[in-house]
Amino acid sequence: xxxxxxxxxxxxxxxxxxxxxxxxxxxxxxxxxxxxxxxxxxxxxxxxxxxxxxxxxxxxxxxxxxxxxxxxxxxxxxxxxxxxxxxxxxxxxxxxxxxxxxxxxxxxxxxxxxxxxxxxxxxxxxxxxxxxxxxxxxxxxxxxx
Amino acid sequence: xxxxxxxxxxxxxxxxxxxxxxxxxxxxxxxxxxxxxxxxxxxxxxxxxxxxxxxxxxxxxxxxxxxxxxxxxxxxxxxxxxxxxxxxxxxxxxxxxxxxxxxxxxxxxxxxxxxxxxxxxxxxxxxxxxxxxxxxxxxxxxxxxxxxxxxxxxxxxxxxxxxxxxxxxxxxxxxxxxxxxxxxxxxxxxxxxxxxxxxxxxxxxxxxxxxxxxxxxxxxxxxxxxxxxxxxxxxxxxxxxxx
Numbered sequence: 222x223x224x225x226x227x228x229x230x231x232x233x234x235x236x237x238x239x240x241x242x243x244x245x246x247x248x249x250x251x252x253x254x255x256x257x258x259x260x261x262x263x264x265x266x267x268x269x270x271x272x273x274x275x276x277x278x279x280x281x282x283x284x285x286x287x288x289x290x291x292x293x294x295x296x297x298x299x300x301x302x303x304x305x306x307x308x309x310x311x312x313x314x315x316x317x318x319x320x321x322x323x324x325x326x327x328x329x330x331x332x333x334x335x336x337x338x339x340x341x342x343x344x345x346x347x348x349x350x351x352x353x354x355x356x357x358x359x360x361x362x363x364x365x366x
Numbered sequence: 367x368x369x370x371x372x373x374x375x376x377x378x379x380x381x382x383x384x385x386x387x388x389x390x391x392x393x394x395x396x397x398x399x400x401x402x403x404x405x406x407x408x409x410x411x412x413x414x415x416x417x418x419x420x421x422x423x424x425x426x427x428x429x430x431x432x433x434x435x436x437x438x439x440x441x442x443x444x445x446x447x448x449x450x451x452x453x454x455x456x457x458x459x460x461x462x463x464x465x466x467x468x469x470x471x472x473x474x475x476x477x478x479x480x481x482x483x484x485x486x487x488x489x490x491x492x493x494x495x496x497x498x499x500x501x502x503x504x505x506x507x508x509x510x511x512x513x514x515x516x517x518x519x520x521x522x523x524x525x526x527x528x529x530x531x532x533x534x535x536x537x538x539x540x541x542x543x544x545x546x547x548x549x550x551x552x553x554x555x556x557x558x559x560x561x562x563x564x565x566x567x568x569x570x571x572x573x574x575x576x577x578x579x580x581x582x583x584x585x586x587x588x589x590x591x592x593x594x595x596x597x598x599x600x601x602x603x604x605x606x607x608x609x
Contacts (some may be wrong), residue, residue: 250545266538270402270558272402273398273401274401275531278402292403295482302381303387306387307387307390307391310388310395311391311394311395311398314391314392314399315395315398315399315402318395319402319443327417331437341475352384353384355422356380358418
C-alpha cells in the first residue's frame with residue numbers, strides 16, 4: 222500500500238519535472254527568455270554552468286527525468302527500485318551542486334532551476350524510501366543443504 | 367561430523383548492493399560536476415566560455431527607454447548624437463561602459479537626446495560579424511541591449527572570439543529572439559547598416575572610433591571633438607544645442 226503511494230508520488234514528481242525541464246529546453250532553443258519572477262533567469266542561463274560542452278543543462282535534466290519515468294514504467298522489481306533511485310540521486314546531487322553555484326558563484330536565482338532541484342530532492346527521498354522499505358522482498362533465497 | 371551450508375544473508379547482500387549503488391551514484395555525480403565546471407574546457411575561446419557580464423547593468427541602463435532599430439530615445443528628442451564605432455575597438459568599449467551611461471541617464475532618459483549607433487568594421491571580420499548580429503537585434507528593437515552587452519564582454523581584437531555561440535549568449539542576455547535574429551543576420555539586409563555607417567563616416571571625415579556627430583534631430587550634424595572619457599564635454603555640446 223505504502224509502496225503504491227510512493228510509486229504514484231514518484232511518477233507525479235517526474236511528470237512535473239519533465240514539464241519544468243521541457244519548458245526550459247523550449248525557451249533555450251526558441252531563443253526566448255523564460256517567465257522569470259526572480260530576475261536572475263537570464264544570468265543563470267548564460268552562465269558557464271548553463272551547458273556542459275555545449276549541451277544545455279536543461280536538456281540534460283529533461284533526459285534525466287525521462288529516464289527516471291522510463292525506469293518507473295518499464296522496469297519491475299529490484300531493477301525498477303535500484304535504477305530509479307540511482308537516477309534520482311544523481312539528479313539530486315547534480316542539481317544541488319548547480320543550486321550552490323547559483324547562490325554563491327553566479328549570485329542569481331532562476332526559479333525554474335530551483336523548482337527542478339526541489340523536485341529532484343523529493344524524487345530522491347521517495348525513490349530511496351521505496352528502495353529501503355522494500356527490504357529485499359522477492360529476492361531469491363538459497364536452499365539449505 | 368557434518369558440515370552445514372550457510373546460505374548468504376539476503377539482507378546483507380541487499381545492503382551491499384545499496385552501498386554499491388550509492389558509490390556509483392556519487393561517482394557519476396562527481397563526473398557530471400567536474401565536466402560542467404567549465405574550467406577544463408579548451409575547445410572554445412575564453413570569451414565564449416566566460417559567464418556573461420553586464421546583464422543587470424545593461425537592463426538598468428536601458429529599461430524603459432524606447433528603441434527603434436539602431437536608435438535609442440524618444441523620436442521627439444530635440445538633439446541627436448550619431449556614434450560611429452567598431453565592436454572590437456577598446457576605446458569604444460571604454461566610452462560605452464564609462465561615459466555613455468551618464469549621458470543616457472541625464473539626456474536620453476529625460477527625452478532631450480536621441481542616440482544613433484553606426485557600426486564600422488575596419489578592425490576585421492569579427493567586427494562585421496558583430497555588426498550584422500547588431501543589425502539583427504535592431505530588427506527586434508534590442509540593438510542597444512546587444513551592443514552594450516557586447517562591450518561588457520568584448521574580447522581581444524582579431525582573436526576570432528565573435529562566434530555563433532558568443533552571439534547567442536549575448537542574444538540570450540539581451541532578450542533577443544535568437545532564432546529570428548540568426549536568420550536575419552545571414553541575409554544581405556544585415557550588411558546595410560555597415561554600408562550606411564561607412565558612407566556616413568566618409569561624409570563627416572571620420573577616421574577613428576568612437577567618433578560622434580551631433581546636431582538638432584534631422585540635421586545638420588557636425589563632428590564632435592571631445593575626449594571620450596569627459597562626460598561634461600558631451601553635456602556642454604548637448605546643452606548648447608538645447609538652448
